[in-house]
Amino acid sequence: MSLDSPNSYLKKTHCILGYKGQTGILSYLLTLDHKRIGVMYLISTMTAFLVAGLLALGVRTELLSPEKIMVTPQQYNRMFTLHGAIMIFLFIIPSVPAALGNIILPIMLGAKDVAFPRLNLLSYWLWIVGAVTALVAISQGGIDTGWTFYTPYSTSARPGVIAMAVGVFILGFSSIFTGLNFMVTMHKLRPPGMTWFRMPLFLWALYATALMQIIATPVLGITVVLLGVENIMGVGIFDPKLGGDPVLFQHFFWFYSHPAVYIMIVPGFGIISDVISIHARKHIFGYSFIAFSSVAIAILSFLVWGHHMFTSGQSTVVNVIFSALTFTISIPTAVKIYNWIATLYKGSIQFTTPMLYALAFIFLFTIGGLTGFPLATLATDVHLHDTYFVVAHFHYVMMGGLVIAMLAGLHHWWPKFTGRMYSETWGRVACALIFVGFNITFLTQFLMGAQGMPRRYYTYVPEYQIYHQTSTAGSYVLGLGFLVMLLYLVHSLFKGRPAPANPWGGATLEWRCSSPPRYDNFETTPTVGDPYDFSDLRYDPSIGGWISNDAPVAAGKAS
Amino acid sequence: MGDDHHHGPLAHHFDALEQQSQAATLGMWLFLATEVLLFAGLFCAYTVYRATHPEVFEFASKYLDTKWGAINTVVLIASSWTVALAVRSAALGQRQKTSILLVLTLFGAAAFMGIKGVEYSHKFHRDLVWGLYFNPENAKPHQEQIEAWKKEWAREKAHEGYGEEEIAIRPASADYGARDPELSPPQSSAVPIPPLQPAGSAQAHDDETVGPVYYSLDKVRNVHQFFGIYFCMTGLHALHVIVGAIVIVWILLRNVRGDFTPEYHTPVHLAGLYWHLVDLIWIFLFPLLYLIG
Numbered sequence: 001m002s003l004d005s006p007n008s009y010l011k012k013t014h015c016i017l018g019y020k021g022q023t024g025i026l027s028y029l030l031t032l033d034h035k036r037i038g039v040m041y042l043i044s045t046m047t048a049f050l051v052a053g054l055l056a057l058g059v060r061t062e063l064l065s066p067e068k069i070m071v072t073p074q075q076y077n078r079m080f081t082l083h084g085a086i087m088i089f090l091f092i093i094p095s096v097p098a099a100l101g102n103i104i105l106p107i108m109l110g111a112k113d114v115a116f117p118r119l120n121l122l123s124y125w126l127w128i129v130g131a132v133t134a135l136v137a138i139s140q141g142g143i144d145t146g147w148t149f150y151t152p153y154s155t156s157a158r159p160g161v162i163a164m165a166v167g168v169f170i171l172g173f174s175s176i177f178t179g180l181n182f183m184v185t186m187h188k189l190r191p192p193g194m195t196w197f198r199m200p201l202f203l204w205a206l207y208a209t210a211l212m213q214i215i216a217t218p219v220l221g222i223t224v225v226l227l228g229v230e231n232i233m234g235v236g237i238f239d240p241k242l243g244g245d246p247v248l249f250q251h252f253f254w255f256y257s258h259p260a261v262y263i264m265i266v267p268g269f270g271i272i273s274d275v276i277s278i279h280a281r282k283h284i285f286g287y288s289f290i291a292f293s294s295v296a297i298a299i300l301s302f303l304v305w306g307h308h309m310f311t312s313g314q315s316t317v318v319n320v321i322f323s324a325l326t327f328t329i330s331i332p333t334a335v336k337i338y339n340w341i342a343t344l345y346k347g348s349i350q351f352t353t354p355m356l357y358a359l360a361f362i363f364l365f366t367i368g369g370l371t372g373f374p375l376a377t378l379a380t381d382v383h384l385h386d387t388y389f390v391v392a393h394f395h396y397v398m399m400g401g402l403v404i405a406m407l408a409g410l411h412h413w414w415p416k417f418t419g420r421m422y423s424e425t426w427g428r429v430a431c432a433l434i435f436v437g438f439n440i441t442f443l444t445q446f447l448m449g450a451q452g453m454p455r456r457y458y459t460y461v462p463e464y465q466i467y468h469q470t471s472t473a474g475s476y477v478l479g480l481g482f483l484v485m486l487l488y489l490v491h492s493l494f495k496g497r498p499a500p501a502n503p504w505g506g507a508t509l510e511w512r513c514s515s516p517p518r519y520d521n522f523e524t525t526p527t528v529g530d531p532y533d534f535s536d537l538r539y540d541p542s543i544g545g546w547i548s549n550d551a552p553v554a555a556g557k558a559s
Numbered sequence: 560m561g562d563d564h565h566h567g568p569l570a571h572h573f574d575a576l577e578q579q580s581q582a583a584t585l586g587m588w589l590f591l592a593t594e595v596l597l598f599a600g601l602f603c604a605y606t607v608y609r610a611t612h613p614e615v616f617e618f619a620s621k622y623l624d625t626k627w628g629a630i631n632t633v634v635l636i637a638s639s640w641t642v643a644l645a646v647r648s649a650a651l652g653q654r655q656k657t658s659i660l661l662v663l664t665l666f667g668a669a670a671f672m673g674i675k676g677v678e679y680s681h682k683f684h685r686d687l688v689w690g691l692y693f694n695p696e697n698a699k700p701h702q703e704q705i706e707a708w709k710k711e712w713a714r715e716k717a718h719e720g721y722g723e724e725e726i727a728i729r730p731a732s733a734d735y736g737a738r739d740p741e742l743s744p745p746q747s748s749a750v751p752i753p754p755l756q757p758a759g760s761a762q763a764h765d766d767e768t769v770g771p772v773y774y775s776l777d778k779v780r781n782v783h784q785f786f787g788i789y790f791c792m793t794g795l796h797a798l799h800v801i802v803g804a805i806v807i808v809w810i811l812l813r814n815v816r817g818d819f820t821p822e823y824h825t826p827v828h829l830a831g832l833y834w835h836l837v838d839l840i841w842i843f844l845f846p847l848l849y850l851i852g
Contacts (some may be wrong), residue, residue, distance in 0.1 A: 108574075109674050111572065113571075115572075115582045115586060116582075117570070117572070119586075152701040176593050180589045184582050184585050184586045184589065187580070187582075187585055187586060188581055189572070189573075214589055214592060215592070215596060216596070217593070218596035219596055219597075219598075221597055221600075222597050222598070222599075222601060223600060227796075227823040229791065233691060234692070234693070235787045236689050236691070236783060236784060237604055237687040237788070237791065239690065241690075242689075242690025242783070243784045244690070245607065245608075245789075251603075291670065385798060520572070541599065
């Protein structure tokens with residue numbers, strides 16, 4: 001098959017958007033192919049992103065003025081709760097592992113599929129069921145507890161909370177099954193020659209993520225089960241009226257949800273490692289340090305949950321310990337940042353769209369990381385707790401970090417799994433809009449947060465209005481950037497130039513199979529080398545992609 | 560890529576049955592790890608509430624019938640044994656024996672659930688349940704229960720070296736119903752009990768050793784804290800027993816259909832692992848809930 005030109009290949013067979021004789025919608029919905037499941041995940045999570053993003057724009061619009069603009073305070077509370085809950089549970093957590101990970105992981109590994117394709121499909125359908133259950137929560141009047149569902153407010157028999165708890169439980173299992181599948185795949189389906197230290201760093205990151213998904217998510221599961229049971233039956237575990245302890249809920253919740261922020265961000269680290277190395281045409285610096293720092297983050301992430309509860313009445317000793325442990329997380333994180341910068345140093349940096357996102361990531365994530373310090377410091381946290389400073393901090397980490405990394409990965413692998421190139425020009429324009437819009441939106445939130453603007457409030461004193469208006473203006477620029485991105489990506493699907501097998505010159509295995517890959521990925525099990533050694537590749541202008549030095553006349557470019 | 564060269568149970572993305580079986584086993588162990596962590600939340604809640612209210616837990620645990628709990632423990636361990644034998648006979652290709660052993664395991668599951676049902680219905684009858692539906696009035700111990708506790712108490716005291724007559728002078732009125740029929744007045748939070756002096760000592764003892772405090776109103780009022788945890792833990796466990804039984808039924812049907820060979824019997828193995836987990840969790844639940852009083 002590799003003898004066909006990309007275009008005829010695309011028409012003939014095994015396209016990601018329709019294998020030969022399998023183009024119906026059902027062939028998609030019931031597929032066991034990891035690439036198709038990944039594409040379904042991508043479409044679904046991006047839809048969730050769109051919905052939650054529009055909710056965010058609604059929240060920002062309402063905050064243009066301290067008075068009512070379009071929603072009541074009650075509706076406003078529901079809006080930001082849904083924004084948070086959808087973003088976290090339906091988009092950020094599954095976005096990189098379940099969408100990009102599903103598409104790329106087996107190919108990168110040199111495997112034909114993930115270890116358990118049926119479980120993979122089940123995991124996707126659990127996501128759908130979870131999302132539908134969340135819709136039920138909305139139809140029951142929505143929830144206004146914030147995405148953290150703190151008790152006792154959330155235990156006062158709110159039907160929406162019950163549905164949301166069920167939804168989050170189901171989504172949790174979707175996430176567990178993805179992590180479990182990936183971990184087993186990486187343990188048992190590595191082809192000969194693919195040793196642990198020849199695995200691309202994206203795979204190491206997914207491994208660390210899978211570890212956290214498996215260990216942390218069940219605790220969320222039991223927490224939301226107890227929350228639901230508390231609401232339905234009044235079991236008295238979290239409800240102080242019945243002898244329960246509401247702070248215990250916070251412990252349970254953050255025992256999951258702190259590792260969860262690393263479940264969100266660590267796959268992003270993996271993408272950045274790969275994108276930076278490939279688009280700087282330079283071997284990754286400090287491979288094993290980056291690999292192990294992912295695992296170190298995964299382990300440390302379980303020891304810091306108490307830093308969300310500095311003001312909840314924990315003992316001072318506990319606070320000091322959690323504060324100190326929180327600082328240690330900065331070590332493996334900084335190891336990554338320095339290694340990326342060292343990789344860029346003297347590299348021949350190609351300012352492609354994925355690379356622009358990767359560079360934006362380093363900038364934004366560093367801000368997000370550094371603003372974590374005042375929050376991890378006990379004395380300053382008392383002032384900053386529950387202000388816009390926290391909101392800005394985690395948006396820099398989650399959006400400036402993970403979403404930007406995800407966009408880097410999406411643009412990096414888009415040609416691989418769709419078989420089409422997008423417009424570089426428009427890609428750069430969208431990246432610039434997103435970068436500028438993002439900073440306008442959230443830098444201002446640092447300022448007003450430091451001055452005391454509390455988060456989640458519907459109204460505010462006039463001094464904050466200029467910040468809120470600037471932030472809202474930024475969010476519109478951000479929204480415009482995503483709109484542009486949506487347009488050129490959809491356009492590329494229909495009008496894009498057919499993608500060569502290796503448009504960026506990557507040395508990892510996924511660039512060795514055709515774009516898009518055939519059903520079982522590789523015709524023959526590929527030989528595995530150093531994933532960051534680019535010396536074997538040269539650019540072939542006739543196909544607009546990179547080919548191996550060893551096989552100059554292969555791949556029948558003449559046709 | 561068609562399924563035209565489908566080699567029995569070997570999926571297309573594996574090279575060999577061995578590799579496939581290893582992957583499935585690793586996957587199952589990871590899944591069991593998540594199950595343990597699911598229960599870990601409940602064990603954690605148990606630890607927190609027992610640490611903050613030890614007296615409630617110790618007292619409330621007396622309401623549980625150790626006899627039923629012990630029988631259920633034996634039943635589950637026995638069923639774990641039969642399922643382990645089933646895995647072995649499947650590996651040896653003894654199809655009929657495997658079926659018999661799986662059926663025996665299912666009997667174990669049914670017996671466990673039956674006994675659990677008997678226990679639950681006792682509790683429900685007396686409103687010995689969780690916070691919202693708990694009724695302390697009905698939760699008052701029955702006379703025969705008090706008598707049993709008295710005997711137990713006398714045995715303990717005799718063991719500690721108290722004289723027989725000292726134990727005997729405990730007034731019969733020290734039981735709850737005779738003295739204090741109302742639960743509402745908070746001042747009578749404990750049944751007043753004359754101090755008991757151990758032989759050869761004139762010293763008064765602290766609360767725990769003084770007199771036959773079979774129970775106090777405070778304790779009765781708060782047992783729902785224990786039963787909230789009790790029903791969450793045993794309920795989730797019972798759910799796992801049911802799921803495990805369904806899995807074993809499915810394995811049994813596949814075995815009868817002849818799906819398994821000595822080369823390929825991974826599903827039997829995995830179902831066995833799951834059943835062992837169900838057993839193992841009960842082995843922790845039994846002492847933590849039944850044997851702390």
